[in-house]
Amino acid sequence: MSDKLSIIVVEPDRDRAMLIVDSLAEAGDYDIHVIAEVTGLARRVKAHNPDMVLVDIANPSRDMLEELTLASGPLERPVAMFVDQSDDGLTRAAIEAGVSAYVVAGLQPDRVKPVMDAAVARFNMFQRMRNELAATKRALEERKVIDRAKGLLMKARGMGEDEAYALLRKTAMDQNRRVADVAQALVTAAGLLG
C-alpha cells in the first residue's frame, strides 16, 4: 500500500470538483479521485477503497455512503465518520461549512487535519457563493415583480411610473411590509381578478 493518502471527492459539478481538487493538492501530496455519478455510489467508492471520502452535506446521495459505515459493508475495513474521532471544533467547522468526511478508522488525526482544513475552506467559499447567488436571484425576481406591479398601477390608475413606485413604497411603509411583498400581493390579486 502506498503511503499517500487516497481521497475520493463526491461532487457532480465539474467546476466545483476541480476547485476542491486544486485546494487539496495545495494542502499536500494526495491521491485524489472524483466521483461525479451518484448511481451505485457505494460500489464506485468501494472500487477505489480510499482512506477518506469527502462529500457535500447538501447532497442527498450522502446516505448511500452510510452503507460504508457498516462493518459488513462494501469496504473490507470498517469505516467511521470523521466526526467520531476528531476534535469537536474541526467537526463543527466541517458541518457548518457543509462538508462531510468519511475516513477509515484508525487513520492518524494529523494526517486528516490538513485535508479537512483545505476542504472546509473551499466549502465555506462555495457556501458564500451559493448565498450570494440566491440573494442575487431573489433581488432579480423581486425587481421583476415590482415592475409588474408598477405596470398594473400605471394602467389601472393612469399614473406615471415614479408615482406608481411611490404608492407602492408608501403602502409598504404604512403596512410595515417590504415593497416586494406589497408588489407580490398586488400581482397575485390582479391575477385572481383576471
Added chain:
Amino acid sequence: MKAVSLNVGFIPLVDAAPLIAAQEMGFAAEEGIALELVKAPSWSSLRDMLVFGRVEAAHMLSPVPVASALGLGGTGAALSAVSVLSVNGTVIGVSNALAARLREVGHDFAFHDARAAGEALIRAKPADAPLRIGVPFPFSMHAELLYYWLSALGLPAPQSVSIRTVPPPLMADAMAAGEIDAFCVGEPWGSITVENGAGELLLPGKAIWNFAPEKVLAARTDWAESEEALLGRLIRACWRAGRWLAEPDSRGLAAELLSRPEYLNLPVEVLERSLSGRMVINGRGDTRETLGFVGFHKGCATFPWRSQAEWIAHQLAARTGLDRDAALRAGGGAFRSDLHRAALVGSEADLPGASAKIEGAVTAETSIASAHGQLSLLPDSFFDGRVFEPSRGK
C-alpha cells in the same frame, strides 16, 4: 409569554406531518414553544445535525437511535426516541419490467397479502441474480421489513436479495436506470414513482407488520434528560398534532400544509393519497384502499414501546452478528417510554399501564389496562403470524 424557540429537523416526507401540524396548527404555541423546522437533505446529515446540536430534536427513522445504541452507524452521541411520530406509511414498489413478470406468474396486485405478493416475487425474480431493492437508509424500518418479509419466505439476504441505499428523491431514477428492481420507501415517493411512470406499487409496508413504528421524535439523550420540561412540551405538542391528524376531517388541510414550498413542495393530490389510504398503484389509475396506511394517533401510536426497540435491536443483531441479549438490553433502552410517559401524565392523553408488549400478539382491536381506562391497541401482527417476546427486565 414569549414562546421558547426549538430547532427541530425533518426530512420532507408525509410522516413529518406531526411536527408540521404542531407548529402550523398552534399545538406548539399552546405549550409556549415555537418550532423552527429545519429541512434536511439526508438522514445522515439530519442525524449529524442532532448529534452536534444544530437541532434539539428531529424526525428520525425508528431504527437509528437503536442502531446508535448498538454502536452501528457513525454517531458520537447517544440518541433517544421519546415519541413515535408515525406507524406504517411505507410502500413497496416494483419496476415496470418486474411488474410485467409478476402478472405473467399470475399475481393479482391485491395490495394486502404480503405472503401472496412475496411468493409471486420469488417466482418472478430472475433465477441467476439477487433481487435488488432500494431503501432510504441502511438503518430504516424499510430495510427491516424487507429483510423480515423475504427471509421468512425463503429469500435470504445477501445471497438472494441485495438491499441498497437510494435517497427517496432518486428512487424513480434508479429504477428507470435499471439499478434496482424494487424499493421500499415512505410516501410520497411511492406515489411519485407511479406518477412518473417508473414503476408500480405492490404492497403497503403495513401488510408485513401491521403496526410498525416508522418515524420517531429523536433527541440527544443528554439533552432529553437535562431539558425534560422543555422536551415534555414538545412531546405534548406532537401528541396533540397526531390526534388532530387522525381526524378524517383534517386530511385536506394537512395535505395543504405539507404541500407548501417550505415543507414538501409537492402537489396536494399526491399527498392526500397516503393520508387517506387510497393509493393509486399504477399508471392506469387502479386504486387500492388500505385502512390505517399511515397512523399518527390511534391504538396508542405515539407510545415508544420498549418491545418495539427490542424487536429492531433483535433484527439488527441477527444481521450484524452482535450478541442478542446485549443488543436487546442496549437497543431497548433507546425507546424512552419513561420520558414519554412523564411528559403526558396529567394531560388528556391516556397511557398504557405497561411499557412493553408481546409484538405481533394483537390480532383484533383490544382494550388494555390504562390510566383513564379508555385505551385500546390496534392489530400489530406480522404477516407470518410470529410473535416477538420482549425481554424481562427493568
